[in-house]
Amino acid sequence: MRYETLHDLHIPKIGFGTWTIGGKSCADDAQDARSLAALLSGLEQGYTLFDTAEIYAAGHAEELLGRAIRASGLARETLFITSKVSPGHLGNADVLHSCENSLRRLGMDYIDLYLIHWPAREMELAETFRALNQLVAEGRVRHLGVSNFNLKLLEDAVALSATALFTNQVSNSLPDRTCVKNGVLAYCQKNDILLTAYSPVKRRFIRGNKPLQALGKARGVSSQQIALAWLVSQPRVIAIPMSFDPQHQAENLVAADMDLTASELVQLGL
Numbered sequence: 001m002r003y004e005t006l007h008d009l010h011i012p013k014i015g016f017g018t019w020t021i022g023g024k025s026c027a028d029d030a031q032d033a034r035s036l037a038a039l040l041s042g043l044e045q046g047y048t049l050f051d052t053a054e055i056y057a058a059g060h061a062e063e064l065l066g067r068a069i070r071a072s073g074l075a076r077e078t079l080f081i082t083s084k085v086s087p088g089h090l091g092n093a094d095v096l097h098s099c100e101n102s103l104r105r106l107g108m109d110y111i112d113l114y115l116i117h118w119p120a121r122e123m124e125l126a127e128t129f130r131a132l133n134q135l136v137a138e139g140r141v142r143h144l145g146v147s148n149f150n151l152k153l154l155e156d157a158v159a160l161s162a163t164a165l166f167t168n169q170v171s172n173s174l175p176d177r178t179c180v181k182n183g184v185l186a187y188c189q190k191n192d193i194l195l196t197a198y199s200p201v202k203r204r205f206i207r208g209n210k211p212l213q214a215l216g217k218a219r220g221v222s223s224q225q226i227a228l229a230w231l232v233s234q235p236r237v238i239a240i241p242m243s244f245d246p247q248h249q250a251e252n253l254v255a256a257d258m259d260l261t262a263s264e265l266v267q268l269g270l
């Protein structure tokens with residue numbers, strides 16, 4: 001596994017997403033066995049970075065992640081857990097309350113990385129960061145970040161965070177290069193901020209992408225693996241694919257160690 005080194009931490013280039021673990025917008029207990037099996041398989045295969053949010057399955061994804069980690073027997077400090085506060089909870093007291101609820105559902109006494117999930121039109125970013133900075137000072141959260149922030153908001157967040165802002169988590173994949181066009185990727189790379197790529201292999205992004213399919217076929221790997229290898233070959237970029245399938249989970253880990261040649265990058269149109 002390749003890593004990004006940031007503030008003396010080694011962050012794996014590939015982590016594990018949890019959207020649809022335990023349900024979608026509501027908890028769906030019928031998904032528990034399948035979800036726990038997927039998480040345990042990920043833990044057994046060596047995933048150490050997990051991305052979740054209070055909104056995923058209305059908190060149930062966090063509960064299942066906590067349960068899977070305890071069942072794995074892995075030491076908490078060997079893992080890096082990200083969670084997110086929802087746009088409707090960005091007031092000072094709401095942030096503190098949301099974080100306590102996430103910690104309770106996870107069954108943990110700290111979250112490694114806590115993100116604002118989406119900017120809200122009516123948010124007072126300074127007020128939100130007062131609460132986020134307090135959570136860091138109290139040791140409930142180790143690092144702060146944002147998600148779905150444009151360049152202007154990202155600069156504002158950097159200025160308001162009492163500790164170095166850790167990441168901006170955004171959609172990033174070969175067919176969705178908004179973060180290149182809007183300057184967010186370049187800003188992250190220049191300022192030592194991780195760009196965490198979400199939806200890196202989503203079916204609609206990969207399906208029909210001919211260069212990915214051709215390169216995958218030539219190498220005997222999947223289009224998804226080429227897509228991930230390309231993403232994480234970029235400085236300061238990590239990716240958090242989600243998969244229920246142990247085979248796909250394994251392939252996604254392998255992708256972190258694949259090197260693409262200059263001619264392969266040209267074939268991808270880069």
Ligand SMILES: NC(=O)c1ccc[n+]([C@@H]2O[C@H](COP(=O)([O-])OP(=O)(O)OC[C@H]3O[C@@H](n4cnc5c(N)ncnc54)[C@H](OP(=O)(O)O)[C@@H]3O)[C@@H](O)[C@H]2O)c1
Pocket residue numbers: 016017018019020051052117147148169170197198199200201202203222224225240241242243244245247248249251252
């Ligand atoms: N911050 C935000 O606003 C935001 C938004 C979206 C997502 N996220 C985070 O990012 C994570 C990933 O994004 P996502 O779930 O939208 O999309 P994704 O991980 O790009 O795509 C998930 C889909 O890809 C399939 N897949 C995964 N690896 C594969 C492989 N090697 N080969 C073939 N198919 C593969 C999965 O199916 P199988 O289960 O069959 O493998 C699943 O259907 C989420 O789980 C969440 O943690 C954050």
